[in-house]
Amino acid sequence: MTQLRLSVRLVLSSLAAAVLSAAAANAQTAEPATPSPSAPAAGATPIQGDAVYKAFHERDGIQRVIDDFIGRITSDPRIKRRFEDANLARLNLLLVQQVCYLTGGPCDYSGQDMRSAHQGMGLRNDDFNALAEDLQLAMDKEGVPFSAQNRLLAKLAPMQRLIVAH
Numbered sequence: 001m002t003q004l005r006l007s008v009r010l011v012l013s014s015l016a017a018a019v020l021s022a023a024a025a026n027a028q029t030a031e032p033a034t035p036s037p038s039a040p041a042a043g044a045t046p047i048q049g050d051a052v053y054k055a056f057h058e059r060d061g062i063q064r065v066i067d068d069f070i071g072r073i074t075s076d077p078r079i080k081r082r083f084e085d086a087n088l089a090r091l092n093l094l095l096v097q098q099v100c101y102l103t104g105g106p107c108d109y110s111g112q113d114m115r116s117a118h119q120g121m122g123l124r125n126d127d128f129n130a131l132a133e134d135l136q137l138a139m140d141k142e143g144v145p146f147s148a149q150n151r152l153l154a155k156l157a158p159m160q161r162l163i164v165a166h
């Protein structure tokens, strides 16, 4: 039963589905006319309002999600080798900033843009999908409602073309 629920979840909130729901989300909430200076580097403009940020249990909840997520990606046999030489403290800090910013929280993102950050890593679609699954599991563990999870995934999905090598 749990396994069924998990596989249904993974199908429903796959990044392909997230791309589709991005259109619906954008139709509900207009994007800001002048994005904050963080937006180009963060890879997307933030979700409007603070409902999604609150659904993540604000900054403390986002910190818990990212702590758990980093534990998952660094032990996931599909992608852990990618993080062997990474500065995990820096990655943790920047991911919290990025998720806080994108979910509409009171944060700015101070890291590199998504293309520069992943250049030369030779990342593939499979890497991206594995990381997205790990993020979903971390959000589940925090009890983030699926609707809020999908709003964030819809912001992340279009970054795939910047992150995956061509």
Ligand code: HEM
Binding pocket: 079, 082, 083, 085, 086, 087, 088, 090, 091, 094, 095, 098, 110, 111, 112, 113, 117, 118, 123, 127, 128, 129, 131, 156, 157, 159, 160, 163
């Ligand atoms: C939507 C998907 C992703 C997002 C939002 C994301 C976000 C980030 C951020 C914010 C940074 C830090 C940038 C900086 O240092 O200034 C980063 C670095 C990095 N990312 Fe990603 N990333 C994504 C996908 C991936 C994937 C699929 C992999 C590999 C499986 C990956 C591996 C890395 C590595 C190895 C670093 C460098 C860490 C270091 O050198 O210290 N990322 N990413």
